[in-house]
Amino acid sequence: MTAATHLLGASFPQYLRPLDLSRDLNRVADLVELCFAERLDSDGRRYVRQMRQAARNPALLGLTRVNPAFSGFVWEEGGALLGNLNLLPVWAMGQRAYLIANVAVHPQHRRRGIARALTEAALDAAENQGIRRAWLQADADNEGAQALYRRLGFQEKVRRTTWHLLHLSDAAATPPGIRTEPRRRADWVAQRRWLALTYPPAVSWHLPLDRKALDPGLRGSLARLLSDRDLRQWSALAGTELLGVLAWQSSHLQADWLWLAAAPERAANVLAALAPAARRATPAHRKLALDLPAGDNEEALQRLGFEAHQTLVWMQLEL
Numbered sequence: 001m002t003a004a005t006h007l008l009g010a011s012f013p014q015y016l017r018p019l020d021l022s023r024d025l026n027r028v029a030d031l032v033e034l035c036f037a038e039r040l041d042s043d044g045r046r047y048v049r050q051m052r053q054a055a056r057n058p059a060l061l062g063l064t065r066v067n068p069a070f071s072g073f074v075w076e077e078g079g080a081l082l083g084n085l086n087l088l089p090v091w092a093m094g095q096r097a098y099l100i101a102n103v104a105v106h107p108q109h110r111r112r113g114i115a116r117a118l119t120e121a122a123l124d125a126a127e128n129q130g131i132r133r134a135w136l137q138a139d140a141d142n143e144g145a146q147a148l149y150r151r152l153g154f155q156e157k158v159r160r161t162t163w164h165l166l167h168l169s170d171a172a173a174t175p176p177g178i179r180t181e182p183r184r185r186a187d188w189v190a191q192r193r194w195l196a197l198t199y200p201p202a203v204s205w206h207l208p209l210d211r212k213a214l215d216p217g218l219r220g221s222l223a224r225l226l227s228d229r230d231l232r233q234w235s236a237l238a239g240t241e242l243l244g245v246l247a248w249q250s251s252h253l254q255a256d257w258l259w260l261a262a263a264p265e266r267a268a269n270v271l272a273a274l275a276p277a278a279r280r281a282t283p284a285h286r287k288l289a290l291d292l293p294a295g296d297n298e299e300a301l302q303r304l305g306f307e308a309h310q311t312l313v314w315m316q317l318e319l
C-alpha cells in the first residue's frame with residue numbers, strides 16, 4: 001500500500017483528488033505563485049498568468065504554454081487548496097513519459113506528507129496508464145524537494161546550468177590565433193557530432209533545440225521554412241581547423257538560445273571567440289541563454305559576462 005492509499009484510507013479520506021481543470025486552475029495558480037515566490041523568473045510568472053487566463057477562458061488552454069493535456073492531483077482540505085501536482089505527458093528518450101511539475105504545498109501545511117501523497121498518487125496513475133518513466137526537475141539548491149523525490153526512488157540523471165548573457169564584459173576578447181566566420185556547410189558533420197555531446201538524449205528531449213533547423217542541407221531549409229524562429233550560426237577556426245560552432249535561435253521567452261557545438265577541451269576558447277560574435281550580431285536588448293552541464297566552463301563564461309541563471313537537477317524514476 002502506498003502512502004497515498006494509506007492516507008486516503010486512513011485519516012485524510014477526502015482530501016486527495018484528481019485535478020479538475022474547470023474549477024481548480026485559478027487556485028493552482030495562486031498556490032504555485034505563493035510556493036515558488038522567490039524562484040519564479042519572468043517566464044515562470046508569465047506561465048502563471050497564462051494559467052489564470054486559461055482558468056477564465058478554457059478555450060485559451062491550447063493557445064498558452066499551459067499544456068492542454070495538463071492533469072494532476074490536488075489536496076483540498078476545509079475548502080482550501082493546500083497542495084498541487086501536475087502531470088504533463090512528454091516524449092523523452094524515445095519513450096512516453098510523464099513530467100511531474102508544479103509540486104507545491106501551502107507553507108503552513110508542510111511536512112505532513114502531502115507532497116509525498118500527491119507524488120505517489122501521480123506515480124500510481126502513470127503506472128495504471130502504462131507509463132514506465134517519470135521525470136521531474138528541482139533547483140539544485142532545493143534540498144528539501146530533492147530529499148522528497150530521492151525517498152520515493154527518483155535518481156539524479158543530469159545537472160544543468162542555464163547561463164544568461166545580456167552585456168559582454170570588457171574582458172571579453174577573441175583568443176589569439178582564432179578567427180570567426182559564418183558557419184560553413186562543411187562544418188555540419190563535426191557540429192552535429194559535438195552537439196550530441198553537449199546535448200545528450202537525457203537533456204535534449206526538454207530543450208527547444210531543433211537540430212534539423214541547423215542542418216545546412218534541404219532538410220534544414222524545410223525546417224527553417226516551417227519554423228517561426230530566426231537562426232544564425234558562426235564557426236571558430238584556427239588556420240583551417242574547425243574548433244567549434246555556435247548557433248543562435250530566437251525565442252518567444254525571456255531569452256534567445258545559444259547552442260554550443262565544440263569538443264569539450266575546446267569549449268572555453270570557442271565560447272570566447274563566438275559568444276561576442278553572437279552578442280554583437282543579435283538584438284542587444286535580448287538576453288542570450290546557454291544550457292550546459294553544471295560546473296562546465298564556469299570561469300570562461302563569467303569572464304565573458306554570462307551569469308548563472310538557474311541550475312536544475314533532472315531526476316527520473318523507472319516505474
Ligand SMILES: CC(C)(COP(=O)(O)OP(=O)(O)OC[C@H]1O[C@@H](n2cnc3c(N)ncnc32)[C@H](O)[C@@H]1OP(=O)(O)O)[C@@H](O)C(=O)NCCC(=O)NCCS
Nearest residue numbers: 035103104105110111112113114115116138144145147148
Ligand atoms: C517541497 C515541498 C513540495 C514538500 O512538501 P511537503 O508536503 O512538505 O513534503 P512531505 O511532507 O510530503 O515530505 C516528505 C519527505 O520529503 C522530505 N522533505 C520534504 N520537505 C523537506 C525539507 N524542507 N527538508 C528536508 N526534507 C524534506 C522529507 O524526507 C519528508 O519526510 P519527513 O517529513 O518524514 O522527514 C514543499 O516544501 C513546497 O511546496 N516547497 C516550495 C515549492 C517547491 O520547492 N516545490 C518542489 C519543486 S521541485
